[in-house]
Amino acid sequence: MKQVLPIQTGSKTKESPFLGRLIVLTGPSGVGKGTLLHALLKRHPELYYSVSVTTRSPRLGEINGENYYFISRTKFEQLVSQGEFLEWAEFAGNYYGTPREAVLNQVHSGKLVVLEIELKGARQIRASFPSALSIFVLPPSLKELENRIRGRGQDSEEAIALRLRRAEEEIQAAGEFDVQIVNDDLENALKDIEVKLFD
Numbered sequence: 506m507k508q509v510l511p512i513q514t515g516s517k518t519k520e521s522p523f524l525g526r527l528i529v530l531t532g533p534s535g536v537g538k539g540t541l542l543h544a545l546l547k548r549h550p551e552l553y554y555s556v557s558v559t560t561r562s563p564r565l566g567e568i569n570g571e572n573y574y575f576i577s578r579t580k581f582e583q584l585v586s587q588g589e590f591l592e593w594a595e596f597a598g599n600y601y602g603t604p605r606e607a608v609l610n611q612v613h614s615g616k617l618v619v620l621e622i623e624l625k626g627a628r629q630i631r632a633s634f635p636s637a638l639s640i641f642v643l644p645p646s647l648k649e650l651e652n653r654i655r656g657r658g659q660d661s662e663e664a665i666a667l668r669l670r671r672a673e674e675e676i677q678a679a680g681e682f683d684v685q686i687v688n689d690d691l692e693n694a695l696k697d698i699e700v701k702l703f704d
């Protein structure tokens with residue numbers, strides 16, 4: 506079912522200058538979404554980042570409630586059945602979901618709310634919230650994507666292979682989204698995103 510939200514539909518809203526908007530940042534794993542987001546939040550503290558819920562195990566240094574809310578599969582499935590997610594998806598063997606209430610409260614209070622999510626979830630958001638701004642981040646090449654995933658040194662060979670296979674499929678879908686940004690030079694990619702967010 507489509508949900509109607511008083512979300513800004515263009516650079517100037519007719520209803521109120523204080524209405525928020527959902528921003529979806531998607532693209533293959535390892536392309537640099539987290540890096541871009543981190544830099545964006547540092548430069549624009551007024552943005553609200555939605556911390557997702559996942560069944561994936563925490564990586565070294567990840568903090569519960571900051572990077573993700575880490576929960577069990579049983580608990581996740583319970584939250585799904587209670588309708589607690591704005592969107593959710595299974596990715597590389599784990600569940601990931603966006604908490605509904607927190608995000609909607611922030612949008613209604615006028616914030617630009619950024620979701621950093623994978624393709625299936627991004628499609629769900631586009632379908633439910635047509636006024637969301639969706640940004641697909643592309644790697645300069647598949648080889649560079651592999652280098653980045655490996656360079657991060659966080660994933661097993663199996664997880665790397667899964668992410669790369671998935672990446673090739675995901676890149677085919679880039680054209681479905683409002684904006685495509687190549688994350689080659691980080692600073693240029695950031696500027697490209699800023700233009701879209703704040704024009």
Ligand SMILES: Nc1nc2c(ncn2[C@@H]2O[C@H](COP(=O)(O)OP(=O)(O)O)[C@@H](O)[C@H]2O)c(=O)[nH]1
Binds near residue numbers: 532602627
């Ligand atoms: N659908 C959906 N995807 C998410 C959510 N949170 C994170 N993801 C995506 O899940 C994928 C895997 O995330 P993660 O395990 O942290 O690996 P990484 O992105 O490769 O560092 C990434 O593409 C994330 O953008 C969410 O709440 N919903």
Ligand SMILES: Nc1ncnc2c1ncn2[C@@H]1O[C@H](COP(=O)(O)OP(=O)(O)O)[C@@H](O)[C@H]1O
Binds near residue numbers: 533537653689
């Ligand atoms: N523009 C860039 N140029 C080179 N390396 C980058 C760039 N953006 C990100 N990286 C590196 O690529 C790796 C994956 O980035 P990350 O933000 O974790 O990706 P994602 O969140 O999309 O999975 C990290 O080691 C990061 O430092």
